[in-house]
Amino acid sequence: MSGANTHTVGLAPDEDAARVAAEAPDPALGLISWRRVALLYAGGLFLAALPFSLLSGDLFWVNLFTYTYLFAGLAVAWNVIAGFGGQFSLGHGVFFAVGAYTTVRLYLGWQLSPWLGILPGAAACALIGPLIFLPTFRLKGSFFAIATLAFNEVALVMSNYMESITGGPRGLQVPFRAGVANMIFTNPRAYTLLAFGFMALALGVVVVLMRSRLGYYLLAVREDEDAARAAGISVTGVKLRATAISAGLTALGGGLFAMYVRTIDPLTLFSLPDIGVKFALLTLIGGMGTITGPVLGAFLIVPLEGYFRAALGGAGPGVHLILLGLVMVLAALFMRRGITGALDAAWQRWRHARPK
């Protein structure tokens, strides 16, 4: 594997040269194999599917799981540019909305099956999204976040304004006409499977990405742009490509969302707490810059929010959200590195506590 000569520096003089020469790279020190990755991926998906399969009799949970899987996938997509790329975007609602509007418009206007209809929106976001973000890439942290927030707001105003395309403030409605080709199902569980498939796709893309050159370059850019440049990385190019992937996936999710709820309007699509900022919240709580983090965050927050709404909705307007806000603040204070960070810390403590 190496072919280079085995002379090494940095060893104490009494080290055995022969032993050194025989020191091939320890497989334990290297990267895990694709087979292991595939096993972990399949295992993870199985675990994710488990709660749904157990609760699929209850329509309340079916609906909740549809949202959970969908938003898990959306958070995973967001994490590509934000967690792995270090660009904290609050403007992903734009991609989500483009996916939603495109899918519905093509279906209503040209009877194009949403299975195909979700693609143009994704392609548009993958191509144009990075160009929109491009001027803002040089902004740091909070400024980038606020700039992308501004994108969301502009898009909201434009969507209200361009009635011929978006249906204006009333939005667009998809009449219920069941059929697989229409992506409209009588059995709500079909939507859950669809959302699960989306989540699996997003996860698969991320797994492949983070084991590729682009993935490593993305991390390098996040950690230190100067060091990345010194390593021959085109920082802007990497950010553009990562944004393309992130935006495209988000648009796909938006299209699926549109066919599930079948009524979309600007207030819903561009709502920051429900959509644009939600992706960030789920990922933050789950663990930024990790593969499983966004999924864990979605699995915690979405059902929790649904449960609060069901249990406390009667107590008065807003009561369930008070609890949610409280949970968010407490989570921020006590789980700073997210769920994955907390798990990691616990694992480290356990490892060091074990007797040698």
Added chain:
Amino acid sequence: MSAPFFQVQHVVKRFGGLVAVNDVSFDLARGEIVSIIGPNGAGKTTLFNLLTGQLKPTDGEVRLDGGVINAMPPDERARMGLGRTFQIAKPLVALTALENVMVGAFLRHPRLRAAEAKAHAVLRDVGLARRANVRAAQLTLSERRRLEVARALALEPALILLDEVMAGLNASEVADAIELFRLLNERGLTLLIIEHNLKVVRAFSKRVIVIDRGAKIAEGNADDILAMPEVITAYLGNRRG
């Protein structure tokens, strides 16, 4: 003989009214090891940044292998074969040592396994093989320095620019580093080193360039240089007010 491998021709850098680098010229042939020395504030770092692409010269030309690289940004220069280290090491802290070096290795080895193999080999060369899976955040200063060099070496550069890479190392670490660089030079790597440590300079004494107040004041081998009155004055003389 064809044009020298690396040419710095009458390079000037002005910041407003201040001339930081004043008409510096020198050449490097392939396979040379050249040191740049000079007192603090002499403009060595500015010169260095001009060569790596972080700054653009106000005047003059920098050529690599015959082509003018003045306008090239740092990443393009790296792709052309110019590796560099940073004076304050910049490890990618959330990544392991192996992953750090892989970031460099990916340039010439786009596939995951090939980059990994290359990274392992480089880590072995710099003596970090057993620290491959350690997070860069947990490496010692000397290890971070070596990681820095490793990442640059993984690019398979033709020319590597080292910025005070010995600072803070103990005597045996310095000896190891000298040994490593000599080894790499034997494999064909050209080195341009900014250095304070005269022992290192002497170890590579083939050619030394002295910079003072932005200008090149001397050039020659280490022994001759260090005996020159101008050089001694530059380091010891009371020029400042």
Added chain:
Amino acid sequence: MDSLLHVLVVGLLLGGIYGLVSLGLNLIFGVIRIVNFAHGELVMLAMYGAYVCYATLGLDPYVSVLIVVPALFVVGVLMHRLVLQPLHAESSMQIFATFGLLILFQNAVLALTRGEGYSVPSKLAATTFEVGDIRVTMSRLVIFVALTLAAIALHVFLKRTRIGKSIRAVTQDRQAARLMGINVERTFTITFGIGAALAGLAGALLAPIYTLSPGIGGNFILAAFAVVVLGGLGSVAGAYFGGMIVGLVEAFAGFYIDPELKQAIWFVIFLAVLVVRPTGLFGQAGAEDVGFREQT
């Protein structure tokens, strides 16, 4: 010409509102660099505070300023000490926490008021007078005057008082300030409190103008960020003139282009400023490293 003057006046008065709301956020964002999503909610709490003063004590909102402003100062100090200060090392989590507070405040008020809309009447506020052809409501003029006075007071405070100087030192260089013996954390907490107090001032003065609803904070927060960025971080003049600009742009865009698009217009301008000059129009030293990544 008449309509131009009219739009100008509308814009300036609107700018007064935006400026007053943003004055506090400018301080917070500029000094501590926190993206405080809950700032609009602080204004909202102050508005409801003014209502409570009116409902229980019969106070005119302009008088309730004396109660609401210190109360909001305390709220700000608590918010910072308990939630934001512990998270100073994780700015993403800070943003998350301010969002949690936003949801918490909004819905706490929603639950308490059960969705009833309140209004806070004020005899003084309702009076109008004519300037030439233009009718000006006293309430908006008061805001404009208050903004000007508050901006001047803040400017003097930052320049002349010891705390003010600490704040300025910390804005420019935290490390250096710490080395000079300034308690950076306490300075941040005080700054946040002052920022919240300014939000309180805005809320109390805005109470006569709007019908209160728990979500009203959302109207202001994005405009406030636009003002802060346009005007420049940590610059009092920036918040002042930034507010004017945003107000004028909105008024002119609403009149000459399309009222539907007026919000989009100043967002676009805000984006342009952000991209071209993130330090803002009156940017301060030390603000650059917040806005820009290193350039080669």
